[in-house]
Amino acid sequence: MYLNIPEPSRPISAKIISIWRWTNTIGHTVTLIILGALLYFDAAYNWVSWIDNVIYILIGLMIVSAVFSILIEPPFVQKSWRYEINEEFVQLKHGRFNQYHTLIPMTKVEYVTTDQGPFLRKHNLYNLKIGTTTSSHNIPALPKEEAIQLRSQIAMFAKVKDIEGEEVE
Amino acid sequence: MSNNPKRYHPSWLLFEYVSFLKNAFFFILFLFILRGDVMTGWILWAKIIFVLFAGWTIIHILLKWFFHTYQINNNSIALREGVFVKNHRVVPFERIQNHQTNTNFLHRLFKLTSLTLETGTSDSESSIKFSVITHDEARMILKKIEEQDAIAEVDTEEVLEKPKRTVYFRSTKRDTIKAALTSFSFLAIFPLLSAAYFQVNDFFDLEETTLSAFEYFKAHIGLLALLFIVAMLLSVVIGYIQTVVKYGNYVISADDERIYIEKGVWNTSTFSIQKDKVQAIKIEQPLIKRLLNMVEIKLISAGGLGEEKLETNALYPFMAKHEAYALVNTLLPAYHIEEEMKRLPKKVLFLKLLTPYYGTLIVGGVLFFFQREWLWVTGVVFVLAILSRILDYLFTSYLRHGEFIQTRKGGFSNETLLTRRARIEEIEVQHSWIQRKFDVASLKFSNRAKPVFVSELAYLPKEDVAAFYVWYGERK
Numbered sequence: 001m002y003l004n005i006p007e008p009s010r011p012i013s014a015k016i017i018s019i020w021r022w023t024n025t026i027g028h029t030v031t032l033i034i035l036g037a038l039l040y041f042d043a044a045y046n047w048v049s050w051i052d053n054v055i056y057i058l059i060g061l062m063i064v065s066a067v068f069s070i071l072i073e074p075p076f077v078q079k080s081w082r083y084e085i086n087e088e089f090v091q092l093k094h095g096r097f098n099q100y101h102t103l104i105p106m107t108k109v110e111y112v113t114t115d116q117g118p119f120l121r122k123h124n125l126y127n128l129k130i131g132t133t134t135s136s137h138n139i140p141a142l143p144k145e146e147a148i149q150l151r152s153q154i155a156m157f158a159k160v161k162d163i164e165g166e167e168v169e
Numbered sequence: 170m171s172n173n174p175k176r177y178h179p180s181w182l183l184f185e186y187v188s189f190l191k192n193a194f195f196f197i198l199f200l201f202i203l204r205g206d207v208m209t210g211w212i213l214w215a216k217i218i219f220v221l222f223a224g225w226t227i228i229h230i231l232l233k234w235f236f237h238t239y240q241i242n243n244n245s246i247a248l249r250e251g252v253f254v255k256n257h258r259v260v261p262f263e264r265i266q267n268h269q270t271n272t273n274f275l276h277r278l279f280k281l282t283s284l285t286l287e288t289g290t291s292d293s294e295s296s297i298k299f300s301v302i303t304h305d306e307a308r309m310i311l312k313k314i315e316e317q318d319a320i321a322e323v324d325t326e327e328v329l330e331k332p333k334r335t336v337y338f339r340s341t342k343r344d345t346i347k348a349a350l351t352s353f354s355f356l357a358i359f360p361l362l363s364a365a366y367f368q369v370n371d372f373f374d375l376e377e378t379t380l381s382a383f384e385y386f387k388a389h390i391g392l393l394a395l396l397f398i399v400a401m402l403l404s405v406v407i408g409y410i411q412t413v414v415k416y417g418n419y420v421i422s423a424d425d426e427r428i429y430i431e432k433g434v435w436n437t438s439t440f441s442i443q444k445d446k447v448q449a450i451k452i453e454q455p456l457i458k459r460l461l462n463m464v465e466i467k468l469i470s471a472g473g474l475g476e477e478k479l480e481t482n483a484l485y486p487f488m489a490k491h492e493a494y495a496l497v498n499t500l501l502p503a504y505h506i507e508e509e510m511k512r513l514p515k516k517v518l519f520l521k522l523l524t525p526y527y528g529t530l531i532v533g534g535v536l537f538f539f540q541r542e543w544l545w546v547t548g549v550v551f552v553l554a555i556l557s558r559i560l561d562y563l564f565t566s567y568l569r570h571g572e573f574i575q576t577r578k579g580g581f582s583n584e585t586l587l588t589r590r591a592r593i594e595e596i597e598v599q600h601s602w603i604q605r606k607f608d609v610a611s612l613k614f615s616n617r618a619k620p621v622f623v624s625e626l627a628y629l630p631k632e633d634v635a636a637f638y639v640w641y642g643e644r645k
Contacts, residue, residue: 101638135595
């Protein structure tokens with residue numbers, strides 16, 4: 001039933017589950033407050049009749065989405081995330097219902113950066129961002145040492161390969 | 170050997186001023202001719218602002234020309250530009266992915282041309298454009314670049330033989346007539362007229378005049394018919410001339426290193442790309458061309474292609490299919506287009522038809538709430554959605570042979586892409602819950618181009634997707 005391909009093995013930090021729960025809660029709360037405010041103005045200023053229907057539908061969708069993305073989704077996403085790098089490739093895998101496998105040759109890596117927001121900083125975690133010639137990819141929530149080490153490793157592999165690549169291509 | 174920094178050809182100034190006048194034409198017409206005698210209210214203010222702005226532009230263009238220099242070195246080109254903020258960049262020749270020249274009417278008048286060198290980077294400064302340059306200078310720069318390529322290619326060979334350039338295709342009058350008919354350019358007058366109408370309408374209120382014109386023609390139907398016939402004849406002539414200007418004198422030639430495409434009458438353009446910098450080949454077949462068994466082949470390149478409407482990277486777009494395929498095989502022996510490809514398994518058709526019809530649902534929902542008497546439109550949308558899914562299923566096909574992957578997609582108009590493993594930048598394999606039930610998966614791969622070229626194929630047998638993933642993992 002599953003794809004018969006080599007899968008990456010290294011997980012991301014489990015602390016990201018609570019971080020995602022927090023950030024999603026904040027995001028949904030802000031959206032609900034805005035929708036509530038719109039509902040209030042709608043009632044106070046008698047907007048066109050169909051607007052309140054639309055707002056009710058949006059609030060309903062937001063509540064469903066909140067239950068899903070705060071309570072259900074985070075552990076699944078965290079458990080399904082795997083990555084691996086070697087001299088040749090960066091390999092990423094994530095998603096449970098929809099599985100995504102990404103394969104990026106080191107020669108095509110253009111830059112690699114680490115960053116952290118306030119929530120990640122609290123847990124001493126980093127995002128690792130890998131930019132290629134065509135797009136960019138994010139590995140969320142790596143412990144500090146791992147992130148820094150990976151960053152320099154990828155930078156090294158990508159650089160060494162680039163020189164060889166130029167000659168071949 | 171290194172040349173001194175040079176300024177652009179002085180007529181650059183003229184070109185900039187002409188283009189400024191062209192852009193400001195309607196402002197000038199309105200402010201200084203039609204309302205020339207009005208010296209009060211906002212018109213006066215608009216005149217003052219326009220004069221200040223024009224004065225500034227005239228000085229700024231002059232300064233820009235003065236500070237903008239370029240210098241051709243042995244293996245790079247150095248540019249210095251900027252009036253207030255200085256900018257200095259150096260572009261190595263080997264980074265240049267393709268180059269094109271374009272000679273329009275004004276260029277021709279002064280025996281000049283324009284030259285654009287495209288590098289592969291994604292930022293806004295990815296190209297070097299000489300909007301005015303003498304033919305000799307352009308030839309000198311191109312020669313340098315091409316020599317550079319040749320040196321990089323045959324490092325060890327002592328003697329650099331001048332590669333022989335062979336012409337593979339030259340368009341005839343018959344081709345041009347065929348092109349004019351298939352591109353429907355004889356209808357070109359209508360977009361031209363409507364563009365002119367809206368442009369004029371921005372400044373003068375035409376609506377009322379138009380209405381009274383309608384009234385007039387209603388009364389004189391014979392006159393209207395005559396006018397229509399004249400307009401059609403005029404349109405055919407204009408369409409033919411347009412086609413000649415755009416596709417006349419089409420010449421495709423190549424040597425060992427590069428492919429050259431030249432085209433156009435009066436407004437000529439050339440495009441040249443190093444053979445191994447071709448990222449992929451795209452074959453487009455809109456409905457009308459499929460009926461006539463014609464194809465349009467484009468060479469995908471990492472560098473941008475400048476102005477979209479010039480379509481410089483296309484091989485002659487009105488060529489018979491077998492002719493075009495044979496041409497690609499001769500031009501790029503490294504690429505071989507296959508006609509027989511693998512189709513999707515039958516069960517995928519059910520899967521495709523089962524996927525939710527979001528478009529139909531949205532149309533239905535909106536009509537239900539706002540325009541219930543139009544609800545029947547939902548049915549039409551639904552039938553079209555089913556039809557396009559069936560066609561999509563019938564046309565989607567793929568083939569992986571050796572270093573190549575070839576994919577085809579589309580319903581009413583289809584698109585085939587052929588690329589090499591080394592030219593694929595990254596891949597993604599997607600496997601959803603419903604796809605697992607059907608033992609299929611999706612694959613996505615990106616090619617360098619501007620903008621990035623992403624090909625996505627859904628619902629392939631999972632064994633083929635897995636094999637593709639492993640195949641890509643074995644590159645080099």
